[in-house]
Amino acid sequence: xxxxxxxxxxxxxxxxxxxxxxxxxxxxxxxxxxxxxxxxxxxxxxxxxxxxxxxxxxxxxxxxxxxxxxxxxxxxxxxxxxxxxxxxxxxxxxxxxxxxxxxxxxxxxxxxxxxxxxxxxxxxxxxxxxxxxxxxxxxxxxxxxxxxxxxxxxxxxxxxxxxxxxxxxxxxxxxxxxxxxxxxxxxxxxxxxxxxxxxxxxxxxxxxxxxxxxxxxxxxxxxxxxxxxxxxxxxxxxxxxxxxxxxxxxxxxxxxxxxxxxxxxxxxxxxxxx
Amino acid sequence: xxxxxxxxxxxxxxxxxxxxxxxxxxxxxxxxxxxxxxxxxxxxxxxxxxxxxxxxxxxxxxxxxxxxxxxxxxxxxxxxxxxxxxxxxxxxxxxxxxxxxxxxxxxxxxxxxxxxxxxxxxxxxxxxxxxxxxxxxxxxxxxxxxxxxxxxxxxxxxxxxxxxxxxxxxxxxxxxxxxxxxxxxxxxxxxxxxxxxxxxxxxxxxxxxxxxxxxxxxxxxxxxxxxxxxxxxxxxxxxxxxxxxxxxxxxxxxxxxxxxxxxxxxxxxxxxxxxxxxxxxxxxxxxxxxxxxxxxxxxxxxxxxxxxxxxxxxxxxxxxxxxxxxxxxxxxxxxxxxxxxxxxxxxxxxxxxxxxxxxxxxxxxxxxxxxxxxxxxxxxxxxxxxxxxxxxxxxxxxxxxxxxxxxxxxxxxxxxxxxxxxxxxxxxxxxxxxxxxxxxxxxxxxxxxxxxxxxxxxxxxxxxxxxxxxxxxxxxxxxxxxxxxxxxxxxxxxxxxxxxxxxxxxxxxxxxxxxxxxxxxxxxxxxxxxxxxxxxxxx
Numbered sequence: 001x002x003x004x005x006x007x008x009x010x011x012x013x014x015x016x017x018x019x020x021x022x023x024x025x026x027x028x029x030x031x032x033x034x035x036x037x038x039x040x041x042x043x044x045x046x047x048x049x050x051x052x053x054x055x056x057x058x059x060x061x062x063x064x065x066x067x068x069x070x071x072x073x074x075x076x077x078x079x080x081x082x083x084x085x086x087x088x089x090x091x092x093x094x095x096x097x098x099x100x101x102x103x104x105x106x107x108x109x110x111x112x113x114x115x116x117x118x119x120x121x122x123x124x125x126x127x128x129x130x131x132x133x134x135x136x137x138x139x140x141x142x143x144x145x146x147x148x149x150x151x152x153x154x155x156x157x158x159x160x161x162x163x164x165x166x167x168x169x170x171x172x173x174x175x176x177x178x179x180x181x182x183x184x185x186x187x188x189x190x191x192x193x194x195x196x197x198x199x200x201x202x203x204x205x206x207x208x209x210x211x212x213x214x215x216x217x218x219x220x221x222x223x224x225x226x227x228x229x230x231x232x233x234x235x236x237x238x239x240x241x242x243x244x245x246x247x248x249x250x251x252x253x254x255x256x257x258x259x260x261x262x263x264x265x266x267x268x269x270x271x272x273x274x
Numbered sequence: 275x276x277x278x279x280x281x282x283x284x285x286x287x288x289x290x291x292x293x294x295x296x297x298x299x300x301x302x303x304x305x306x307x308x309x310x311x312x313x314x315x316x317x318x319x320x321x322x323x324x325x326x327x328x329x330x331x332x333x334x335x336x337x338x339x340x341x342x343x344x345x346x347x348x349x350x351x352x353x354x355x356x357x358x359x360x361x362x363x364x365x366x367x368x369x370x371x372x373x374x375x376x377x378x379x380x381x382x383x384x385x386x387x388x389x390x391x392x393x394x395x396x397x398x399x400x401x402x403x404x405x406x407x408x409x410x411x412x413x414x415x416x417x418x419x420x421x422x423x424x425x426x427x428x429x430x431x432x433x434x435x436x437x438x439x440x441x442x443x444x445x446x447x448x449x450x451x452x453x454x455x456x457x458x459x460x461x462x463x464x465x466x467x468x469x470x471x472x473x474x475x476x477x478x479x480x481x482x483x484x485x486x487x488x489x490x491x492x493x494x495x496x497x498x499x500x501x502x503x504x505x506x507x508x509x510x511x512x513x514x515x516x517x518x519x520x521x522x523x524x525x526x527x528x529x530x531x532x533x534x535x536x537x538x539x540x541x542x543x544x545x546x547x548x549x550x551x552x553x554x555x556x557x558x559x560x561x562x563x564x565x566x567x568x569x570x571x572x573x574x575x576x577x578x579x580x581x582x583x584x585x586x587x588x589x590x591x592x593x594x595x596x597x598x599x600x601x602x603x604x605x606x607x608x609x610x611x612x613x614x615x616x617x618x619x620x621x622x623x624x625x626x627x628x629x630x631x632x633x634x635x636x637x638x639x640x641x642x643x644x645x646x647x648x649x650x651x652x653x654x655x656x657x658x659x660x661x662x663x664x665x666x667x668x669x670x671x672x673x674x675x676x677x678x679x680x681x682x683x684x685x686x687x688x689x690x691x692x693x694x695x696x697x698x699x700x701x702x703x704x705x706x707x708x709x710x711x712x713x714x715x716x717x718x719x720x721x722x723x724x725x726x727x728x729x730x731x732x733x734x735x736x737x738x739x740x741x742x743x744x745x746x747x748x749x750x751x752x753x754x755x756x757x758x759x760x761x762x763x764x765x766x767x768x769x770x771x772x773x774x775x776x777x778x779x780x781x782x783x784x785x786x787x788x789x790x791x792x793x794x795x796x797x798x799x800x801x802x803x804x805x806x807x808x809x810x811x812x813x
Contacts, residue, residue: 038665040591057527058662131684217682218655219665232658235508236531 010262017259021074024252028071034061035068035221047240054240057233066245068221070252073203076137077256080206081198083141085148089191092152093179096160106153110146118143122205123214136215140202148194155190159183189267196260200253207249223249315812317499318787321510321522326502326800327482331462332473333451335406337413338462340447343798344704346805348484350449350467353381353400354442356704358793360607362442362745365492366395366450366468368428372743376437381445382429387491389452389468397424402453404432410458416444437741439748443705470495470808480504486808495808502804514782521789522782523799526594526659535785540778541803543795544607544702546600547663548773549651550725551576551696565693565726568645574630575647575676576769581616582623582674583667589775592662596780600773602756602764606794609706609752614764614773623674632675640675647676652697655682660698663774667698692725699724702776702797706752710736712771713755713763727770731761779803786813 043059045051053062095106113121121143126135159165159182168178209215210224218225223245230241265271330336332349339347346355353367364370366383373380387395404422407414418438423431432441455466465473470492471484482502486495505513507525514522514533522536529538553576554566569575585599598605602614632640632647640647651668653660661682668678688697701708714736715721715728722728732755739751757764763771779795781803790809795802 038662038669040662040666040669043591057658058665213656218661219680219682229658232508232527235511236528 007266010265014259014262014266017255017262021252021255021259024067025071025074028068028074031064032068032071032221035064036219037061044238047244053244054238056229056238056241062226062241062244065221065226066223066248069223069226069245070248072216072221073206073223073249074199074252076133076140076206077199077203080137080140080144080202081195083137084144084198084202085191085195087141088145088148088194089152089187091145091149093156093183095149095153096156097175097179103153106149110149113143113146119205119208119212122209123212126209126214131214132216136206136209139209139215140205144198144201144205148191148198151190151194152187155187156183159186189264189269192267193260193264196256196263199256199260203249203253203256316497317501318497318521318807318810319501319503319519320804320807321503321505321513321519322800323510323523324504324506326798327479327504328462331476332465333458333462334403334447334449335410335451335458336462338465339449339801340407340414343800343802344447344796345798345801347447347449347467348469348471348804348807349465349473350451350469351387351395352447352449353383353445356443356446356793358791360704360793362446366400367445370442370445372439372441374743376439376741376743377434379432379434379441380425380429381432384491385428387468388489389455389466390472390487390489391452391455391466393452393454395450395452395468396427397430398427399453400424400430400450402456403448403450404430406451406456406458407448414444437743439740439742439745440706442745443707446704471500474499493808496811497807500804500807511782519782520784520787521803523803524780524782525799526592526596526777526780529594529596529780533782536782537785539781539783539789540596541781541792541795542598542606543776543779543797544603544605545700545779545795545797545799546603546605546702546773546776547660547698547700548600548603548771549667549696549698550692550771551579551769552694552726553768553770554721554726556694559693563690563693565721567649567694567696569647569649569676570696572630572632572642573768574626575632576772577765578623578626578674579671579676580765580769580772581619581626583670583772583774584618584620585775586618587670588663588666591666592659593775593777596778597775598778600776602773603701603708603712603771604706605773605776607704607706609709609749611753611756611762611764613757613762616765620674627675634675638672638675639677649676649678650695651678651680652683652688652691652695653680654688654698655684659777660700664698667774689724698774700777700797704793704796706739706748709752709755710740722770725770727768729761729763729768731758732763732768787811788813 038058038060040059042055043057045055047054051061051063053066055061091106095103122139125139125142129135129138165178165182168182206215207224210222211228213228216222216225226245227242233241328338332338334340334347334350339345346352351366353365354370355363355365357363366387368382368384370379370381372378383397383400389395401422401424404419408416408419418434418436420433420435423433425431449467451461452466463476470487470490472487474485475483481504484500486498503519510522511524511528513519514536517535551570552565552567553571555571556564556566556568559565589595589597601616602610604610627640632642635641651664653664664680668680671678683691691697712724713722713727713732715733720728735751735755735758739748739755742748742751756762757767761767763769779799783789788811790806793805
């Protein structure tokens with residue numbers, strides 16, 4: 001009885017998190033026009049009923065800007081996490097199945113990317129790609145695959161010694177077919193969880209790199225832009241410019257973390273029946 | 275495992291938030307070395323913006339005083355100075371004449387001037403300085419000078435490569451260095467000059483302390499010690515709030531605040547902001563860069579923009595009222611042509627557009643021959659004033675039926691993009707050369723440097739102005755280049771640039787400090803304020 005309840009509540013939490021994130025994403029897309037709109041007649045307003053998050057120095061609605069910013073972050077996060085996870089999957093499998101030489105090349109790449117401070121690497125790639133949307137996406141996508149690739153490599157190494165894989169090999173099944181039919185299925189829970197847990201990192205790094213001025217340009221409603229702009233107005237007492245967008249970002253990141261953990265619980269055979 | 279992961283992610287999120295929050299305040303930790311000293315009334319502490327710190331030191335050959343943001347070099351003397359009304363006066367010079375053809379300038383100098391190491395300043399030093407800056411200046415254009423030569427101890431002759439009537443304005447910013455004690459590697463951090471102040475101490479990234487030169491040949495400075503702190507805007511504000519500085523630069527963002535014991539002082543500037551409007555049809559230049567713009571190539575559109583924008587509204591909205599409307603790149607300077615000024619006339623602007631065939635569409639956007647009246651206005655990323663000006667401009671143009679988007683760009687791409695797209699620029703210098711830089715089209719390219727434009731008559735007036743042997747007369751020619759009654763760069767002329775506002779320079783000034791009368795400040799919110807710090811006083 002308790003197990004079904006636990007499973008059900010987990011499922012409910014997952015659906016709730018997905019619904020909230022989807023709602024933010026859609027609302028942000030719909031509010032994008034409003035977020036860009038400036039009206040100097042209503043500049044620097046404190047949070048009020050009409051503008052719950054207040055307005056900034058150009059009279060832009062901070063609620064619309066925050067939602068649009070989060071939405072943009074989530075979409076960038078989706079894209080980059082997906083790209084990163086795919087790179088990780090391919091690299092992990094290559095490393096573990098193609099022999100020692102391929103393994104050392106992949107491991108070298110992983111060490112190389114991990115050896116450079118993350119935020120610095122994102123900045124460098126972003127600048128090299130001409131900043132903007134493309135720069136941020138490429139930067140985040142090309143720097144986040146390493147830890148997941150390691151996990152997958154380890155998993156595949158372990159699988160290779162598993163009796164059913166050894167049996168399959170003895171039966172003469174080709175290497176690629178073993179990977180496709182026996183390994184990928186087994187890797188799915190790890191992969192999906194890893195994918196979702198990449199989101200928070202991707203989103204935070206997107207926000208940081210934009211905050212530091214190496215990402216999206218300053219009229220874009222991006223959360224990093226909003227936070228860096230708000231810094232200039234903190235000393236004059238305009239606390240609402242940083243507070244609400246900052247809290248919203250933390251909430252979104254936590255929701256993704258929650259989502260990843262719960263999905264792992266549901267998918268992982270070891271815990272699925274708890 | 276699971277709780278650990280959640281905990282680590284939460285930590286990461288909190289740390290990231292902390293990191294973001296921490297970044298703004300990192301510069302506020304500076305402590306001024308000589309905070310308020312009671313009873314010490316012949317010193318002053320000034321907070322300046324961090325970009326004002328001269329990276330290469332106090333060497334005129336590497337931009338000190340004569341860089342992008344011109345100001346008096348204080349530590350060194352100059353041959354001439356600009357007067358409060360921006361005409362030319364003398365510092366070291368006692369006379370200054372150009373030959374009839376403008377190819378030589380003969381300057382005689384005082385014979386009673388000594389460098390702070392005791393050696394006399396002679397014409398040799400002057401010639402050496404100019405030959406050095408010509409050879410090594412990376413920030414200033416000295417191509418008009420061929421060479422400088424000392425004829426005797428007090429006479430120096432400049433041989434020009436081409437006539438350059440406004441040479442006295444260049445002489446006003448080049449500090450004279452001692453030939454016997456000049457080493458380009460060390461001079462910047464260890465300057466010897468003959469000016470009003472001596473560099474006593476320089477803590478890189480923090481502060482500069484200047485002390486009055488006891489042997490100064492002119493009137494003794496009233497301020498014996500000047501300390502300049504380099505801080506971010508918010509740190510400067512907090513320093514004033516804490517009473518640690520006597521003068522702190524600030525901006526319109528802070529202008530609605532009050533600090534007890536301080537007054538907000540606003541100085542008029544020619545630190546203007548304006549947009550370029552490419553006058554040619556879209557095409558691609560020899561370097562493969564897109565130039566020209568289908569909308570702004572119509573002179574009616576450019577004229578409509580010039581009279582269809584309410585500059586005062588921009589000043590109130592963006593600058594909290596601290597600014598003046600701008601009508602040219604050189605408002606109120608001796609070479610300014612008052613014909614540049616226009617009245618705000620939205621109906622007139624609409625009529626201009628109607629007459630030119632820009633028909634208002636049902637969506638509120640005008641259209642002519644299938645071309646929609648749409649503009650993308652660029653501004654430099656991270657500059658909140660330019661961004662707000664671009665946004666306000668875009669709102670105002672929407673009322674005229676010209677739909678605008680705004681886009682932040684970095685300076686690495688901005689110059690190329692501006693050839694086809696309006697960009698919010700900032701100009702304003704104490705020399706008419708700026709008109710030349712913006713509007714003149716050299717023969718080899720046939721187009722002005724920053725935005726496609728060329729007008730032979732305008733070019734001719736500027737050539738004549740530079741060739742003129744009389745400075746006063748050249749002012750008239752510079753004015754004619756702007757508008758001569760039939761053609762020019764003003765509303766009734768080609769109007770290739772529309773000027774928006776002059777941004778007033780704002781400072782928190784401690785009560786009791788008398789800041790001497792300021793010249794119209796040029797572009798750059800830095801050293802201009804201390805041009806005459808020697809005449810400041812406490813009451």
